[in-house]
Structure formats: C-alpha cells, structure tokens
Amino acid sequence: MAANKPEHVLVDEWRDILALHARTLCELDRELHRYGLGASDFEVLDVLAEGASEDGGAAYRVQELASRVHLSQSALSRLVARLEKDDLVCRGMCSEDRRGVRVELTAKGRARHAEVKPLQRSVLARMLDGATG
Amino acid sequence: MAANKPEHVLVDEWRDILALHARTLCELDRELHRYGLGASDFEVLDVLAEGASEDGGAAYRVQELASRVHLSQSALSRLVARLEKDDLVCRGMCSEDRRGVRVELTAKGRARHAEVKPLQRSVLARMLDGATG
DNA sequence: ATGCATTGAATGCAAGTGCATTTAATTCCG
DNA sequence: CGGAATTAAATGCACTTGCATTCAATGCAT
Numbered sequence: 001m002a003a004n005k006p007e008h009v010l011v012d013e014w015r016d017i018l019a020l021h022a023r024t025l026c027e028l029d030r031e032l033h034r035y036g037l038g039a040s041d042f043e044v045l046d047v048l049a050e051g052a053s054e055d056g057g058a059a060y061r062v063q064e065l066a067s068r069v070h071l072s073q074s075a076l077s078r079l080v081a082r083l084e085k086d087d088l089v090c091r092g093m094c095s096e097d098r099r100g101v102r103v104e105l106t107a108k109g110r111a112r113h114a115e116v117k118p119l120q121r122s123v124l125a126r127m128l129d130g131a132t133g
Numbered sequence: 134m135a136a137n138k139p140e141h142v143l144v145d146e147w148r149d150i151l152a153l154h155a156r157t158l159c160e161l162d163r164e165l166h167r168y169g170l171g172a173s174d175f176e177v178l179d180v181l182a183e184g185a186s187e188d189g190g191a192a193y194r195v196q197e198l199a200s201r202v203h204l205s206q207s208a209l210s211r212l213v214a215r216l217e218k219d220d221l222v223c224r225g226m227c228s229e230d231r232r233g234v235r236v237e238l239t240a241k242g243r244a245r246h247a248e249v250k251p252l253q254r255s256v257l258a259r260m261l262d263g264a265t266g
Numbered sequence: 267a268t269g270c271a272t273t274g275a276a277t278g279c280a281a282g283t284g285c286a287t288t289t290a291a292t293t294c295c296g
Numbered sequence: 297c298g299g300a301a302t303t304a305a306a307t308g309c310a311c312t313t314g315c316a317t318t319c320a321a322t323g324c325a326t
Contacts, residue, residue, distance in 0.1 A: 010257040014157070018176075021154045022203035024147070038282080043151075062305060070155035075283050077306055082282095099291045099304040124143040162284095171312085195275060208313050210276055232274040232321045 024127040031123055035116050036086065040079060042120055043069040045113040048089065048105045059092070059102040088112055157260040164256055168249050169219065173212060175253055176202040178246040181222065181238045192225070192235040221245055 005013075028039040037045070047068050051058030060068075066076040080103055083089040088109035094100035105113065138146075161172040170178070180201050184191030193201075199209040213236055216222040221242035227233035238246070 005258075005262055007254055010254065010261055013261055014257050017150065017154055017157075018203060021150055024150075040282085063303095070151060071282095072284050073305070074285080074307080078282080081306090094304095097292075097304080101305065121140055121143065124147050125138075128143055128146055129138055173312085196273095204312095205314050206275070207277080207315080211312080214276090227274095230274080230322075234275065 020127070024123070027123050027127060028120060031119055032116060035112065035119075037112070037116065040069060040071060040075075041083060042113075042116060044076075044079060044083065045088065045105070045109060046117070046120075048103065049110060049113045049117075059104040061094070061100050062103060065103060083109070153260070157256070160256050160260060161253060164252055165249060168245065168252075170245070170249065173202060173204060173208075174216060175246075175249060177209075177212060177216065178221065178238070178242060179250070179253075181236065182243060182246045182250075192237040194227070194233050195236060198236060216242070 025039055028042070032039060032042055044065055047065060048058060048060060051060075062076055062080060063073060065080070066073050069076070071079065080089060080091060080101075084091055087106055089103050090106050092102045092104070094102050158172055161175070165172060165175055177198055180198060181191060181193060184193075195209055195213060196206060198213070199206050202209070204212065213222060213224060213234075217224055220239055222236050223239055225235045225237070227235050
C-alpha cells in the first residue's frame with residue numbers, strides 16, 4: 001500500500017470519486033426529497049438513530065454531529081434547527097456543560113428515519129454495488 | 134463482481150466515500166482559494182486544458198462541461214461567467230448551432246491552470262495515495 | 267413556408283454552506 | 297475570588313448551487 005501512484009492514476013481516481021459521489025448524492029437527494037429530507041438531513045438522523053436504544057436514544061453534541069457528517073459547525077446548527085422545526089429532533093441542555101446542546105431524535109424523527117432507511121439503503125445498493133470492488 | 138454486499142458494508146463504503154470526498158475537496162478548496170479559484174473552477178480549467186493543443190486549445194459547449202464536472206447547466210453557466218469576468222476563459226459563438234456557446238481558455242487561463250496544476254496534483258497525492266488501494 | 271415541439275444557454279429565486287463574528291458558559295492563572 | 301483566554305453554539309453575510317422559467321435558435325410536420 002501507499003504506492004506513489006503516477007499522476008494520471010491519481011487524477012482518474014479522483015474523477016471516479018467525484019463521479020460516484022455526485023451520482024449517488026444526487027440520487028439520494030432526489031429520492032429523499034419526497035420525504036422532506038435532504039441527504040445531509042438523513043445522514044444526521046442516521047447517526048442519531050444508530051446509537052439509540054429504544055427507551056432513551058443517543059444524544060449527540062452539535063460538534064460531534066458536525067464532524068460525523070462532514071459539515072461545518074454553523075451548517076449543522078442550522079440543519080438541526082430545521083430538523084427541530086419539523087419536530088424530528090429536539091435540542092436540550094447539557095447538564096455538565098451548559099454551553100453544549102444535546103441533540104436527540106424525537107419519536108417522529110425515529111419513525112421518519114425507520115421509514116426512509118430502506119429507501120436510502122436501496123439507493124446505496126443500486127449505486128455502489130459492483131462499482132467499488 | 135457485483136456481489137450483493139451486505140448492508141453494513143454498503144453503509145461503510147458510502148461513509149468512506151463521503152469522508153474522503155469531503156476531506157479532499159475541502160483541502161483542494163483551501164489551497165486553490167489563494168489563487169482565486171474554487172475546486173469546481175479548477176475542474177473546468179482542467180477539462181479545458183487537457184484537450185488543448187498549444188495553438189488552438191479545445192473548445193467545449195456549456196452542457197459538455199456541465200456533465201464532465203457534475204454540475205447543473207445553470208451552475209456551469211454562472212461559473213463560466215465568473216471565469217470570463219476574470220479573463221480566464223472566453224465565450225464564443227458556435228458557427229454550426231448559434232444557440233450553443235463555445236468556451237475556451239484564454240492565455241491567462243492557460244497560464245493560471247499551469248500555475249495551479251502541480252499544487253492540485255500534490256493535494257491529490259497527499260489525500261489519495263494509499264487511501265484507496 | 268408556417269407553426270409547434272425541442273434544445274442550448276441565461277436568469278429569477280430560494281435554499282444550503284462556510285467564514286467570520288457574536289454571545290454565553292467554562293477553564294485557567296494570578 | 298477575579299479577569300483573561302478558551303470553547304460551544306448561534307447568527308450575519310456572501311457565495312454557490314439547483315429548479316423552474318425564459319429567451320433564442322433549430323428541427324420537424326403539415
């Protein structure tokens with residue numbers, strides 16, 4: 001590994017990544033849009049849902065979410081605000097650091113995620129399966 | 134090939150793509166920004182430069198460019214307008230279809246591309262080498 | 267040739283994003 | 297304890313983007 005690839009290989013790899021990324025993201029956005037979600041929105045819901053046990057559900061800080069979905073802190077702040085407006089997540093105070101904000105799924109958010117997840121997975125299967133080795 | 138991967142593999146692959154894409158694009162933007170270019174701008178310059186012979190240089194239609202860099206037609210129209218304002222490309226009429234627009238590099242555009250290309254390649258090498266197999 | 271559908275590009279508009287800044291809470295050092 | 301430096305999140309702002317629409321040129325059918 002780490003093979004000092006020649007330039008044209010690097011360029012081709014990068015173009016492949018750009019193409020795959022663009023096609024998949026576009027398709028995801030198209031499919032999810034009918035559920036009122038963008039790809040980033042789902043990504044956040046997915047992160048929030050994956051660590052959640054039925055009763056409580058995991059709570060993440062804004063910064064934690066930001067780094068997980070590769071968005072800036074400000075973008076995530078607004079994204080969470082939008083999700084909250086749609087009643088998909090709720091923001092709560094951190095008891096141990098009152099600057100921080102705990103973001104967690106609402107029941108509606110969990111339901112929406114469960115509803116949309118198979119669709120998202122099917123898009124990934126369609127776009128990725130066989131395309132990356 | 135085309136192996137019907139299990140769900141968690143698909144999800145992990147997609148997350149890897151998102152991470153690699155975000156990190157690389159962000160780094161490219163950071164480095165190129167000091168030359169007054171965004172990553173998309175360079176991509177367009179790169180497409181225009183690659184087919185160019187010294188005397189003429191290749192001319193592409195807006196739509197052709199759009200599909201090559203995975204942007205919408207409207208985004209590309211504006212992007213070309215910005216590049217033209219900076220005198221990096223020029224728009225000309227298509228003789229055979231007067232709706233179409235021929236976009237080609239100016240001397241300044243060619244110079245800018247040549248100036249920035251090694252930097253872009255080095256970023257690709259840094260981010261991609263050893264990361265994708 | 268005339269009119270209608272189609273195609274290429276430009277533009278109005280709304281939405282999402284990042285950077286820089288602001289506001290609030292915490293930490294560190296004197 | 298008190299004040300400066302730091303950290304978390306929210307906000308102002310400018311920019312890029314995509315969708316829908318518009319405008320111009322072409323192609324097709326009558």
